[in-house]
Amino acid sequence: MKNQERLNLITDSLSAALQSFCQFESLQKHLGKLPRGQARALLAIGKDAGRMMDVALKIVSPTAGMALCLTKYGYYQPQDERVTCFEAGHPVPDENTIKHSRTIIEWLQAMPRDMELIVLLSGGGSALFEAPKAPHTLADVIRLNKELLAKGLDIKEMNKVRATFSEVKAGAAAKHFKGKNIRVYALSDVENDDPRVISSGPFTRADVEFHVIGNNFSFRQLLKTALEELGLDVVNMQAFESGDAATLISKIRQLFADNAHNPNCPIILSGGEVPIQVTGNGKGGRCTHLALSMAPVLAQYKDALFVAYATDGSDNLSDVAGAWVDAATVNKLNAKGLDIDAALRNSDSYTALNAIGQALKTGEFHANINDVYIISPCS
Structure with a gap:
C-alpha cells in the first residue's frame, strides 16, 4: 500500500x-x-x-434558567432556548473569562437548596473558567x-500553579455552590484522569460524585x-505519554526499529501530551514539532509513515491539526532549502512541513483529548 493511500485511510479513520x-x-x-x-441545573x-x-x-x-455553558469563542451556538452560552479566550484568558466566570460564581451561590448540579467538563476548562x-x-x-x-510545562504542573491565583480552581468553585449535590462528568485530557487536574479541579470535593466519560x-x-475494520493490524499502547519531547522521540524511534521488519507490520497507536518549550518565533505546535523531529528517523525506513495529530484539530495554530512524515520528507525539505534543525530551534516546524504539503489541516473539532501518534513502520 502506498503511503498516500495509507495516510488517507488513517485520516478518514x-x-x-x-x-x-x-x-x-x-x-x-x-x-x-x-x-x-429531581430539580437539576446543567453547567458545561x-x-x-x-x-x-x-x-x-x-x-x-x-429547571428554567439553569443551563449555562462557557466555551471558546465561536465553538457553540445553542439551538435550545433553555441554554445560555458564554464565550471567552483560550488558551489565554481575557476580560470575558473573568466576567463570565464571576457570573457563574453568582449563579452557583444563588442555587436553590434542593437543586442538583450536573457539571460537564472538557479540555480547555482551566483557561476558560x-x-x-x-x-x-x-x-x-x-x-x-x-x-x-512558553515554559513547556505539562498540564498537571500548569494547573498546580494556576490554582494558587484562583477563586474557582482546586475545589474552590464547589464551595460557592449552595444547592443539594454535585455530579461531575468529565472528558479527561490529563494523565491518570486525576479529577484534581482536569480543568484544574473546580468541583473536586469529597462529597462530589465524579465520572470520567472519555x-x-x-x-x-x-x-x-475503525482501522481494523479496514483490514489493518493495529496495536493500541496503554501508556499516556507525557514528560519531555526527547524521551518521546526516543520511544517512537525504538518502535520503528522494533517493528520495521515485523511480518505482521502493525500500525501502532500511542498518545498523550508532551509540551514543547518555545525557543524561537516561528510557527508550530506540539504535533508539527514532533513530526519534523521524526523525519530523519523515517529516512531510514523506505515504507514508514508517522502521523502526529491534535484531536481538537488545533495544534497551536487554529487551522492545523498536526503533520505527517515519511522516508521522503528529508529529501523534500532539502530540495526546498529547508534545514530541519534550524526550523526546530526556531519553533518553526509548521512552516517547514507546510512548505512540502505535509501539514494536516482538518478544521477545528473541539474534542480536546490530547494528541495521537500513529506509527506505521511498513506498508
Whole structure:
C-alpha cells in the first residue's frame, strides 16, 4: 500500500473515530440512570461544552434558567432556548473569562437548596473558567498563562500553579455552590484522569460524585476499531505519554526499529501530551514539532509513515491539526532549502512541513483529548 493511500485511510479513520467519540455514549448511559423528579441545573465548561450540553439536554430537563455553558469563542451556538452560552479566550484568558466566570460564581451561590448540579467538563476548562483571587488581576492571570505555555510545562504542573491565583480552581468553585449535590462528568485530557487536574479541579470535593466519560486511550480504542475494520493490524499502547519531547522521540524511534521488519507490520497507536518549550518565533505546535523531529528517523525506513495529530484539530495554530512524515520528507525539505534543525530551534516546524504539503489541516473539532501518534513502520 502506498503511503498516500495509507495516510488517507488513517485520516478518514481519525475523522470517523472522532465522530463516534463525540456521541458521548458513556455520558448518555450515566445520565439515563439518574432518578426522575429531581430539580437539576446543567453547567458545561470547556472547548467541547457545546456538544456535551446538547447530549445532556436530550436526557436531562433542567429547571428554567439553569443551563449555562462557557466555551471558546465561536465553538457553540445553542439551538435550545433553555441554554445560555458564554464565550471567552483560550488558551489565554481575557476580560470575558473573568466576567463570565464571576457570573457563574453568582449563579452557583444563588442555587436553590434542593437543586442538583450536573457539571460537564472538557479540555480547555482551566483557561476558560477563571476568577483571580485578590489582589491578582486579569493582567496577572494573562502573564502567568503566557509564561506557563512558553515554559513547556505539562498540564498537571500548569494547573498546580494556576490554582494558587484562583477563586474557582482546586475545589474552590464547589464551595460557592449552595444547592443539594454535585455530579461531575468529565472528558479527561490529563494523565491518570486525576479529577484534581482536569480543568484544574473546580468541583473536586469529597462529597462530589465524579465520572470520567472519555479520554485519550478510549478515543484511540475507537480509532483502532475503525482501522481494523479496514483490514489493518493495529496495536493500541496503554501508556499516556507525557514528560519531555526527547524521551518521546526516543520511544517512537525504538518502535520503528522494533517493528520495521515485523511480518505482521502493525500500525501502532500511542498518545498523550508532551509540551514543547518555545525557543524561537516561528510557527508550530506540539504535533508539527514532533513530526519534523521524526523525519530523519523515517529516512531510514523506505515504507514508514508517522502521523502526529491534535484531536481538537488545533495544534497551536487554529487551522492545523498536526503533520505527517515519511522516508521522503528529508529529501523534500532539502530540495526546498529547508534545514530541519534550524526550523526546530526556531519553533518553526509548521512552516517547514507546510512548505512540502505535509501539514494536516482538518478544521477545528473541539474534542480536546490530547494528541495521537500513529506509527506505521511498513506498508
